[in-house]
Amino acid sequence: MEIINALKNRRSYKFSFEKKEVEKRIIEECIEISQWAPSAHNCQPWRYIIIDNKEQRLTLVDKMNEKLRKDFKKNSKSEEEIDIKIKLTREQFLNSPFLILSCMDSSVLYIYPDNERNKNEFILGNLSVASSITYLLISFQKYGLASCWYSAPLFTREIVLSILNLPKTYYPIAFITVGYPKKKEIKPPIRQPLKKILFISSNFM
Numbered sequence: 607m608e609i610i611n612a613l614k615n616r617r618s619y620k621f622s623f624e625k626k627e628v629e630k631r632i633i634e635e636c637i638e639i640s641q642w643a644p645s646a647h648n649c650q651p652w653r654y655i656i657i658d659n660k661e662q663r664l665t666l667v668d669k670m671n672e673k674l675r676k677d678f679k680k681n682s683k684s685e686e687e688i689d690i691k692i693k694l695t696r697e698q699f700l701n702s703p704f705l706i707l708s709c710m711d712s713s714v715l716y717i718y719p720d721n722e723r724n725k726n727e728f729i730l731g732n733l734s735v736a737s738s739i740t741y742l743l744i745s746f747q748k749y750g751l752a753s754c755w756y757s758a759p760l761f762t763r764e765i766v767l768s769i770l771n772l773p774k775t776y777y778p779i780a781f782i783t784v785g786y787p788k789k790k791e792i793k794p795p796i797r798q799p800l801k802k803i804l805f806i807s808s809n810f811m
């Protein structure tokens with residue numbers, strides 16, 4: 607029951623955090639747990655970077671937003687819509703007690719003689735990191751911490767690698783914000799009825 611509650615009660619927390627300090631030891635413990643996620647060939651390509659320097663965090667977030675703003679403009683979003691979207695996540699990224707970057711390290715992936723398998727291997731690497739991030743988000747709950755997965759780093763790879771001086775084999779996957787939540791009750795977003803996501807193969811015949 608405990609695990610089912612943990613799975614169902616995990617929420618993406620997009621509100622203010624308490625000022626209460628989060629001990630680094632707790633973050634390390636949760637990252638240790640996240641390593642128990644499954645990974646293709648047990649390659650464990652996940653890498654976690656705690657962005658601990660405030661100035662570096664600010665520079666990174668602002669540079670990423672410049673790129674995201676340009677991208678949003680391409681989908682003909684209005685300046686106003688873009689401002690709202692960017693302002694919201696900017697505050698989350700800057701005010702989160704811990705900001706963790708998760709990356710996929712492609713240097714540990716299998717190499718094949720053909721492109722098709724290399725492409726699929728790359729997907730497997732990303733999926734493995736995603737499984738570890740999910741474990742991480744769930745494990746934060748044990749300590750009363752709230753967190754959220756943000757995809758912005760995936761869209762701003764060059765900027766992230768250059769500002770954090772990360773190896774060229776790294777592929778940024780997500781930012782994870784984490785801290786003690788101010789808002790205690792969050793209405794869970796709806797889930798689809800089972801009949802919309804579960805099918806029987808013979809019904810397709």
Ligand SMILES: Cc1cc2nc3c(=O)[nH]c(=O)nc-3n(C[C@H](O)[C@H](O)[C@H](O)COP(=O)(O)O)c2cc1C
Nearest residue numbers: 616617618619620736754755756757758780794795
């Ligand atoms: C792959 C992935 C990418 C996500 N990216 C973002 C994001 O960029 N911004 C955001 O606000 N939430 C992001 N989320 C959180 C989702 O919005 C959230 O999981 C979804 O609305 C369901 O809510 P819940 O996590 O509380 O169940 C992401 C979640 C996943 C799994």
